[in-house]
Amino acid sequence: MKHLLSTADLSRGDAIGLLDVAEEMTQVSTHSVKKLPVLRGHTVVNLFFEDSTRTRISFEAAAKRLSADVINFSAKGSSVSKGESLQDTAQTLGAMGADAVVVRHNGSGTPYRLATTGWIDAGVVNAGDGTHEHPTQALLDSFTLRRTLTGSPASGPGGNARGTDLASTTVAVVGDILHSRVARSNVHLLTTLGARVVLIAPPTLLPWGVETWPAEVFYDFDEALDAHDFDAVMMLRVQFERMHQSFFPNTREYSRLWGMTSARYNRLPEHTAIMHPGPMNRGFEICAQAADSPRAVILNQVENGVAVRMAVLYSLLTGKEGAL
Amino acid sequence: MRVRTVLNADEISRAITRIAHEILESNKGAGDLTILGIPTRGVPLAQRLTAKIADIEPGVDPAQICGSLDITMYRDDLRHGKLRAPEPTHIPSGGIDGRTVVLVDDVLFSGRTIRAALDAIADIGRPAAVRLAVLVDRGHRSLPIRADHVGKNLPTAVDERVFVGLAEIDGEDTVTISWPETAGAEGDQA
């Protein structure tokens, strides 16, 4: 694997292989030296054109636990904000000897562009591009799901999820699907791993042609809860600003119709995991009771993010050929 | 390709029994002993060795002393060759600090695997001592490493191939040596 740009590029075997490597990565926290020497002498550049402290530090932690050197390149305050082109930025990083570039950009397709133009001969990891994809988020979501489905601890070392997929599970993704890179990456990956995906959103926040997606669609959250016994409900972050663009009338109505309210939380089956890619808008798309409940695996998702990103960097930077 | 059997199932079993006795003798019992198999075939060997030790020393709980140690992340050739998927590492719940760790592998050749295993152990904890047990020592070391317990010393040529088959993985216990029909020819298993 030279780049990770989209979960659509991952076969079932690739995906399970990555998740299995991530399982081994969780072991590092039990070591007295919480580091692996795998990427010694490799340079990983976090190229963030869009602020995302959470994702950046997760990648940074992952690279450092693999002993890579990490350079953080934030477009704010750099020459990029003064008009430097993507090409010049990429070539500069190449000249500095970057082995992998972790890219976050507000425009869809920018990581793909970096990977295919030949401006830089480094592995490219998509850390979120516009409203396109966020593959490592989807991987950590599937990792967390696999843990909960196998009765393993939801994060950390241990567990017996190795080799398993998500067959015969049903996962709801609720909220702003239209603008969500997390949703797109999850629809691909969950489907590849055998899960059934149910999208729940107001029609204004669903992409055109969503009926061609491998997912069942509900406008009505309660109808979906009646129809399915969900293994997990993934709540997406909804930006308040969408209200001003008339995607929905106001936050109160959104919350009432598409939020994880106490009433909806209380009717979920015992085994349903509650997920959220963060950061949460408490009281808007998710109530505090659900966010703080034992069924919430939201912090486990964050913890697993590091192991999953270690697995991705490992797969990109070691081995000259082949997949896992 | 010519193949010759070096050890059969009975001989393998006897070698493991002998190593078990040697370990207990040099360690003066099973106290503080941790047996770690190196994947792939070191793992069932370590389990068999632990079972023998438990037979000899009553009161030993195999689950408490036997584990596995994957060395993929410590290899010195990760940048080359194909991408390698790590195997599980399992350290018994007591950890390895202050204990005598016996590393178990099937064949000792260049010594690079053991070098990686020593690095891996150092990251996990600080054992009192590390010993090495192998079923076959075929020579040709690239590093200053030697085994403490050897099932069979097997003099070989560099281009010969030593294969350890174990029932758990390969269906039968056997150790074979094979070599090309004509000098310089490639083996059938790269």
Next chain:
Amino acid sequence: MTSLLIRGANILGQEVGDIAISDGRFVDVTTLTSPDEVIDATGLIALPGLVDLHAHLREPGREDAETVLTGSQSAARGGFTAVHAMANTAPVADTAGVVEQVYHLGREAGYTEVVPIGAVTVGQKGTQLAELGAMARSAAGVTIFSDDGLCVFDPLIMRRALEYVKTFDGVIAQHSQEPRLTEGAQMNEGVVSAELGLPGWPAVAEEAIIARDILLAEHVGSRLHICHLSTKGAVDLVRWGKSRGVQVTAEVTPHHLMLTDELVRSFDPVYKVNPPLRTQADVDAVRAGLADGTIDIVGTDHAPHPSEHKCCEWTAAAMGMVGMETALPIVVEAMTDYDFGWADIARVMSRTPAEISGLREQGSLEIGTGANLVLVDPEASERITPGAHATMGRNNPFAGIEVSSRIVHTILYGHRVVTDSQLSDPHPITRGGTWIA
């Protein structure tokens, strides 16, 4: 001046014959007994010089993207003897002064007849009519007005513009794009945009404006020209408008006849264009519309950009494609499945655009008209290589495509500006005077 005899050309793909030119006009072959020059055109198709109703020559203002000279040279190599220069320059061509400047630059270049288009509204801002009469009566003699690049969105302004240009038999060429429905749009809205997460540009944003404008043109009895229509629904609307007797003409680009939004999956900005590449169903519909006459003409929407505006991420890239040098070969390829001969090519790429613009010396091979002619090799085998083109723009989306026709000679008012596919000397108008001596 000089005389020229073209011998053995396949005229409009219909009959082999000779074509005689003297003093910049087509003349009766029998009157030309001792031509100064003879071109052996055996095996070549003779068409009236192509007329592009839609090109961006960028000068004044963006001479780093294209100049009137390089654009004219590109036009000549594409077989175009007349090119209409869109008004979205800097400054905008919204006064007699700017259109005259472009007009004179065209004559100084001398590779094609550059016909300026005037902006409909001041600064293309869509709020106040530009001095349409002054531009019409200037040396440039503007007949086509367009805010292309931007839509004349305000229905009242559009109505007034349509009415006002009747004064001088002008035509409004509309860029049909409902602005609110296309805010931040990056590509066609459809299955591909949904998957790529790029803000979509719905077909209805184009069709709603076309429907409105057809009704407005009907109501006020004016001529409307629809630039670069790109959707199946747009073709249906134009067909409907024509059936009602509305004076509406429509244009399609070579790229909308050939390419689909599937190409955007590469995120290569060479495929970023306004209106966006649509779906295969739309491509099929515009081909059928061109074949059955619903769509009147092909316009290139030649839009050169400097490389830094294309060698970047998709969302930051400029919209537009170059296309004058590849227009004819691409249209031929696109229409192979239809009963669409060389006479049809001449109709949609020369005669009808000349009529819409009122260019009497263009678009015809008839004796007495301006000797504007292109000779095409119909059995060439060429791979499109944008690096070899005369335009400064390298943003040609057809790179690598194999085509079967090649522009061999372009004759501009009796003067060869392209010989054996290479630029030759410009027309003597560059030394002053007129196209026809």
